[in-house]
Amino acid sequence: MEKTYNPEQIEAKYRSLWENQNLFSSDSNSTSKNAYCIMLPPPNVTGSLHMGHAFQHTIMDILTRYHRGKGEQTLWQPGTDHAGIATQMVVERQLAAQDITRHDIGRDKFIDKIWDWKGKSGGIITSQMRRLGASVDWERERFTMDDGLSDAVKKVFIQLHKEGLIYRGKRLVNWDPVLHTAVSDLEVISVEKQGSLWHMRYPITDSDDCLIVATTRPETMLGDSAVAVHPDDKRYTHLVGKTIDLPLTNRKIPIIADDYVDMDFGTGCVKITPAHDFNDYEMGQRHNLDIINILTDDAKINDTVESNYVGLDRFVARKKIIQDLDAQGLLAKVEPHKLMVPHGDRTNAVIEPYLTDQWFVKVAPLAQPAIDAVKNGDIRFVPENWDKTYFNWMNNIQDWCISRQIWWGHRIPAWYDENGNIFVADSLEEAQKQAGEGVVLTQDNDVLDTWFSSALWPFSTLGWPEKTPELSRFYPTDVLVTGFDIIFFWVARMIMFGLKFTGEVPFKDIYITGLIKDGQGQKMSKSKGNVLDPIDLIDGITLQDLLEKRTQGLMQPKMAEKIKKQTKKEFANGIPAFGTDALRFTFAALASFGRDIKFDLKRIEGYRNFCNKLWNASRFVLMKLEGETIDPQAQLSTADAWILSRLQNTKSKVEKHLNDYRLDLMSHELYEFVWGDYCSWYLELSKPLLENEATKAGTQATLIKVLNEIVTLLHPIIPFITEEIFEQCNSLLGKNNGSLMSEAYPEVDTQLVSTTSEAEIQWLQTFILGVRQIRGEMNISPNKPLDCFVQNFNATDETHLDNNTNILNSLTTIEINKLPENEEAPESATALVGEMKILIPLAGLIDKDQEIARLNKEIDKLNQQKTQFEGKLNNEKFVNSAPEAIVNTERERLASVESTLADLSTQLRKINSL
Structure with a gap:
């Protein structure tokens, strides 16, 4: 492995490899008994990836990769929305630059220009999704104006009109006087x-x-x-x-x-x-x-x-x-x-x-079945409290205005004769049959609201109204991941239309995510200049480029200047390149059930450090095993049994959290296991074990086994780095197992759960931490050899001591001696392991007076800081006028100083008592 973790190089390698090998295809595992399907909420074709997209796409990808790893036939259905108004405005602006209006060139040529634009510039967001590692089935990518989807839209419109559920009438609507x-x-x-x-x-x-x-x-x-x-x-x-x-x-x-x-x-x-x-x-x-x-x-x-x-x-x-x-x-x-x-x-x-003639859907008859589907549990909101929002709107639902006075979109399939009679049909020929020969017909100029075609998305993308294999296999879909702001506009309408036209709910679970806000809890907006671009977080961006992006398009010089000052203060050196995996881990860790989610760069920096830690741990393992023959049947040490037992516990919790959609808790479990149990403890314990011929083979087998399962467990969250480590492990073992994406997600092995090994290693950890605490409190170098006495030990303590003397000597640089109960201990610093005392004689180790002086000097310095923080927080003007985030930061600083003061005071009392 390379010495330095390089996310840019790794990500470029696997983005192309996964897609070229068609590893995201829903055809894989086609013989599997179970199927799993997620529909991507189709982003606007005019859009680019923003933080909300990146957050939700990460959640969907984690779920998809997990179920793929469970051996299920998995489809994450991608596609984009034609975004009627937004797209028309883009192309109209291009024409305006040439002093042309859409009316100058006519409807047909204008639509042709939009299709040209879509072909050249309409794929920005899909290319950015690839950057994020989204494992959607790209071969099935759909567009809401595709022929098949357009046919579905017409069929739904015509059927609802025949049933009297679509009508034309004069009613009040929200009217934009610029767009008309x-x-x-x-x-x-x-x-x-x-x-x-x-x-x-x-x-x-x-x-x-x-x-x-x-x-x-x-x-x-x-x-x-x-x-x-x-x-x-x-x-x-x-x-x-x-x-x-x-x-x-x-x-x-x-x-x-x-x-x-x-x-x-x-x-x-x-x-x-x-x-x-x-x-x-x-x-x-x-x-x-x-x-x-x-x-x-x-x-x-x-x-x-x-x-x-x-x-x-x-x-x-x-x-x-x-x-x-x-x-x-x-x-x-x-x-x-x-x-x-x-x-x-x-x-x-x-x-x-504004009062105008529009087309409407009579929603009340469609609403009741959709209400019942949530009440009877056919559809579940996650978190469940969002069902109250849903019911409140559905029980007071108004007819839906579905017509728009623009040219880009699904044109209303209705024709008028000279007397204003309406003929709804899927073509002019069919409308002419209804009207009779010789009757001059004119098609309605309006198009359908974009949300109308989006309401069909879960089944139209699978081939409805045809009875396709995909429709029978993947519908109803399993989960919809979306925001609370479109429960009414999209979620409810998909439920109504899904039940109406397929007889089944469109999805079983609706996972409502929170809203990503900045580190101070403010909504991200261009006018505030606090928008973060996920691609900038992946690739990094200089301060100058960031300033230009943040002030771009702002017409008010004062506002632009304010944003510049704020940006310079927060991002003095720009934004470093964190890589995709670090960003994804951050999103997963933030995926709580809260309504608002603060995105702080310190979090992503921490998960970049985690990726580094994983990389370095993997290098250590591979270096230790290079050229060695791994024996999976080798005898295991207590430490080996402990890490394997801890791994089973972690797998069990991860599985539960995934099924509960608590990706934040899942991420926390994996982070704690990898950083704490595996890297901080097991890798350290393995060093003396690898030097002992009796334990070497078992530790080698355990190191690689646990590492392989770690990267498999982490793969749904951080797919790029885990794929690279997996490939390196296979290379070491002489295997060619292909992609980690094809690897089975680890199952819990209850036979490896060992309460005895966990109890013994917990004892060992407490012992080591006790010695390290004494060194830290007494300012003793970690490498200085120390004499150590133990006293008041029982039979279990003695067994653990005998089993782990070599490890204790190696990891703590101590020489252990057992001290009988009746023998007086020398002047010592003390720690406890249960009832057993750890005694470190301090004679000749520290200069008591010098250490007291050092601690008093540090305490005086912290007391000065405490006075400053208290002065600010006791100032009513500051507390009442400063932003809440700044006041909270001052409170956190005060609490930190007070905590450190308490620790130093405890150390001072201990030294004074010697």
Whole structure:
């Protein structure tokens, strides 16, 4: 093996080897009784790998590699989503650079350009997945606009339409006035802004009185259909049934009573605009109010209102309306008011509730079977508390708007005649048969919401509606790994469509992961400049390049400068190359059931050190065994039996944690076993054992056996380094077993569980640690030979001493003497192994006065630091104004200093007592 662990070289080697040998194929183990399938949530074709992707992909790959190692026929189904709006915007920007719009070239040529772009630039994320080691079946990679998947989409649409579950109607939707399309709730980001609350006087018809209504959107008053009050509000009960002379218009609108009104907000009077507010729309339906749309599709005032405002942008109209109301004495007052303003995630335009003709799915009939599937346990949420979120949404589900006013996507399979009659079919020819010969038909221009085709993903990718072998073999799939933010948009819809069209649930488990945040617990965002790129963590990045990435596209110089300063402070030397395995181990270790997950570079640095430790341990083993003949049947020492027993215990726990989706606990078990039991203890114990002819053969066999099982157990988490070590082990043993990916995942061997060897080695460890503690406390060099006495020992202690004298002498550099009970011990430092005393005579070893002076000097230094930390934390201004993460860091520093002070004080008391 190379002396230095080089992840870049190893990763490049195995990425190509695995794929060239088709080791990720779902055809392997095709004769296996069991099948296991995970569907990759299809990332946007426009996207690149972000931390959330890398985190979830690591989890899916661990599960896939584990089940592959269990001998199951395994499919991790890959693919990408066509991402209708995002992809169209990419290509439109390219055209705009040439001073061309999509309308200039027409729909067909525009779609051709998107396919060209997809072929050249649409594979970024899949290439990055390869960098991460994702063992998906690349030969089965699908795209949501593939022919087969498109056929499935049309079949589902047509069937739901025939059953009356898809319909076309005029309803309120989220409207992006820049894109000119309806958008889903997931594409709407609510931003808190400082706005105003305008109080307007609405004159009561045939009266000198008026009602004062408060609104944050005064321009929508042009579309008011009523003023509402609460039926129990005694201030206004006498006015219900009367009308208002709506200012700036020639209309009269009723005063109505509705329980929805909050009596304590504003004046308790609410203007109702059914065409421009979702809650108002529902109230309008209850009271049969007029629905008056006052906006065009680009959010300008349309010609349904007075000419004074026609053609004005909504925000320009707002200013003019406020001026006109003020001039007429109808503006009572204006108050500052914080509110949440919805913005389009692509355009940053303020989203409008907009009344327009759209296609909808009538969801309620589909929802109940999906609710029942979770209630009766056919589908399980992990962690289980997420089922409450699911039920809450499903029990209050609204019809789903599935049409989008863009060109890229699955075009609605519906045609219209000149009278507006609709003919739904899978082709123009079929639609023509329905309409009759000679009837001129025009296809609907809209396309389907991307989530519609994604809802079919678990079965359309397996060949549905055809009864393919893959569909019968892998459906229902085993687990869906996804985030909580798309439980509604994707997870619920897959369940509804899966049950509707296959009669079975699409997956058995839904593993909901937490959200990856930065080291301070802040959500990663470009505007904050705290986004980490997983590829940068793998390859490393200079400070200059990192600064450029973090400030790229930021239009505000002050914000860019702030991000630069923050980045320079946190990453003074850029980010070193950690390698893929270290990143994957970090993600696995963070995969708890928490909602928010802090990603700290110290963690990945620690797991890079773990990979180094594993590499160096493997080199030690291979160097010790080079040229040797391994005898698997050799007699085992107590230490050999101990490490094999500890290995069985570890395997048992790892298996349990994997089945419980606790990859964090699985990672912890493996880390502790490899670093603690194997490297820190067994490799050290093996050194004297290898020098003894009686124990050499058993230790050689145990070293290589345990190392082979370690890399097999670790392979799902850190596949690259383990594959290289496995190959080196095979080379040493003269084997050619192929890839570690084909190796069976280790099973627990209960015959190797040995409580007696574990008890004896625990005794030995306690003895060694006791001697090392004395050396550390008394500042005695680790290599200085020491006399050691033992006293108050029992028969078991004596047996353990006799069995392990050579190991103790070798690992602690001591000479052991048994001291009878009645004999007085010399002035000694003491440690305990159970009831047995370990005595290290200190005569001539330390200068008592010099050691006391050293400890007092260290204690004084730490007391100064303690005073500084306490001063900060006792300062209310610091505690209340500093970020929580910084305050917590100061508290941790104080706790660390206090702990060290306690240890030094204990040492000082011991020396003073000598």
